[in-house]
Amino acid sequence: MRHTDGLTITQWDHPTRESLGLLKRDFPGLCDLTVMDDAVTTPHANRGITERGCSAVAVTRAT
DSSP states (O other), X not given: OOTTTOOOOOOOOHHHHHHHTOOOOOOOOHHHHHHHHHHHHHHHXXXXXXXXXXXXXXXXXXX
8 A cells, every 4th residue: 555645556567566576477367268268168169069178179180
């Protein structure tokens, strides 16, 4: 919290963060998570696959 105006700070610029010894972490936002979910769900839905995970996908290898 900033003492000058009482606002809660949720982000710091790079030099300030580095001087405090804080580690920068980026987490995917809701939009990114939705895109990733769609990337998995849509092909499964189009192929009629109801299971999720690696075992749900048939792997064919080129010879």
